[in-house]
Amino acid sequence: MIFTIAFYPEINNISNMKRTALKIGYIGTNFHGFQRQPDLRTVEEELIYHLRKLDYIDDLKKSRFRIAGRTDAGVHSLGNVISFQSEKEVRVNEINNSLPDDIQILAKAPVRFGFKPRYAEMRQYRYLLFRDDLDIDKLNEVAEVFKGTHNFTNFTKRFQKTTTRTIADIKISQPTLEDYHKKDFPNLHEPLTPIFVDIYGESFLWNMVRKMMRVFVDVAIGKMEIEEVNKLLNPPEGAPRANIKVLEPDYLILMNVEYDGVKFQYDQYACERFTRDLTDSLCDLQKKYAIRESMIKSLKDLKGN
Structure with missing residues (x-):
C-alpha cells in the first residue's frame, strides 16, 4: 500500500500564523468615526495603515482583520477591539510608536482563529x-x-x-x-x-x-x-x-468590550503613555479655556466703562 502525502502551502502558512486581539484607546475628536471612509481620517484607516507599514498584515482578507464595533465621529474609546492574524509577534509599543498620539493600543490577548470581535459578551x-x-x-x-x-x-x-x-x-x-x-x-x-x-x-x-x-x-x-x-x-x-x-x-x-474566555493583558507603559498624552491635551484645553475666560471678563469690563 502506498501513502501519498499532500502539501498545501496555504495550510502550512496558517500554522505559522497567530491570531491576536488588541484593545484600542482613542480620542475621537479628530476622527470621522471608526469605519474606513474615502478621503477621510478614521480610526480603522490609521490602524490598517500602520499595521501594514510594520508588516503585521498585508492583505486584509488573508489576515482576517476584524473589528468589534464602529463608533461615530467624535466618539471616544478605551476599549474598542480589533483582531487579525500574523506571522509576526505583536509588539504593542512598536505599533504605538508608529501610531499618532490620539490613538494607541492599550492591551492585547491571544485568541483562537475563529475569534470574531463583533460577538462580545x-x-x-x-x-x-x-x-x-x-x-x-x-x-x-x-x-x-x-x-x-x-x-x-x-x-x-x-x-x-x-x-x-x-x-x-x-x-x-x-x-x-x-x-x-x-x-x-x-x-x-x-x-x-x-x-x-x-x-x-x-x-x-x-x-x-x-x-x-x-x-x-x-x-x-x-x-x-x-x-x-x-x-x-x-x-x-x-x-x-x-x-x-x-x-x-x-x-x-x-x-470596554469583554469576551468569554479572553483575558487581555494591559501594557503598563502603553497605558502610562496614553495617560500622558491625555494630560498634555487636557492642559492645552485648560489654557484655551483661560484665554476665553479672560477675553469674556475683559469684554464685561469694557462694557462697564
Missing part, C-alpha cells in the same frame, strides 16, 4: 452629562425602565433585521471634586463634575445610546414623563417610528 458605554439641572432620582428611575430586554426600534436611525436588545445594567454616578482629577493635576482649573451614565449590554443599535441619553435628559428636566418612556420601548407592530434626536457624540466613550 459585554460592552460598556459611558455618557457624560454636563448639566446642573438634572434630577438624579429621575435619572435612576429612567435607568430602571431601560434595564432588561426590549424592542429598541425607536432608538435607532437604521432599519435592522432585529431591534431587540438587552440592557444588563445602567449605573448613574457623579464624582465629587475630591474624587476627580484636580488632586492629581493641581495646576488645572477647577473641573466640571459631570454625571456619568454607564450602560452595559451585549450589543447596541446604531445611535441607540445617544438616543437613550436624550430620553434620560428629557425626563430629568421634566420635559417627559416615565409613562412616555414605557411607550417608546416595545412599540406595537406597524407603529410609526418616534423622532428622538441624538445627543452629541463628543461626550460618549466606549469604555
Whole structure:
C-alpha cells in the first residue's frame, strides 16, 4: 500500500500564523468615526495603515482583520477591539510608536482563529452629562425602565433585521471634586463634575445610546414623563417610528468590550503613555479655556466703562 502525502502551502502558512486581539484607546475628536471612509481620517484607516507599514498584515482578507464595533465621529474609546492574524509577534509599543498620539493600543490577548470581535459578551458605554439641572432620582428611575430586554426600534436611525436588545445594567454616578482629577493635576482649573451614565449590554443599535441619553435628559428636566418612556420601548407592530434626536457624540466613550474566555493583558507603559498624552491635551484645553475666560471678563469690563 502506498501513502501519498499532500502539501498545501496555504495550510502550512496558517500554522505559522497567530491570531491576536488588541484593545484600542482613542480620542475621537479628530476622527470621522471608526469605519474606513474615502478621503477621510478614521480610526480603522490609521490602524490598517500602520499595521501594514510594520508588516503585521498585508492583505486584509488573508489576515482576517476584524473589528468589534464602529463608533461615530467624535466618539471616544478605551476599549474598542480589533483582531487579525500574523506571522509576526505583536509588539504593542512598536505599533504605538508608529501610531499618532490620539490613538494607541492599550492591551492585547491571544485568541483562537475563529475569534470574531463583533460577538462580545459585554460592552460598556459611558455618557457624560454636563448639566446642573438634572434630577438624579429621575435619572435612576429612567435607568430602571431601560434595564432588561426590549424592542429598541425607536432608538435607532437604521432599519435592522432585529431591534431587540438587552440592557444588563445602567449605573448613574457623579464624582465629587475630591474624587476627580484636580488632586492629581493641581495646576488645572477647577473641573466640571459631570454625571456619568454607564450602560452595559451585549450589543447596541446604531445611535441607540445617544438616543437613550436624550430620553434620560428629557425626563430629568421634566420635559417627559416615565409613562412616555414605557411607550417608546416595545412599540406595537406597524407603529410609526418616534423622532428622538441624538445627543452629541463628543461626550460618549466606549469604555470596554469583554469576551468569554479572553483575558487581555494591559501594557503598563502603553497605558502610562496614553495617560500622558491625555494630560498634555487636557492642559492645552485648560489654557484655551483661560484665554476665553479672560477675553469674556475683559469684554464685561469694557462694557462697564
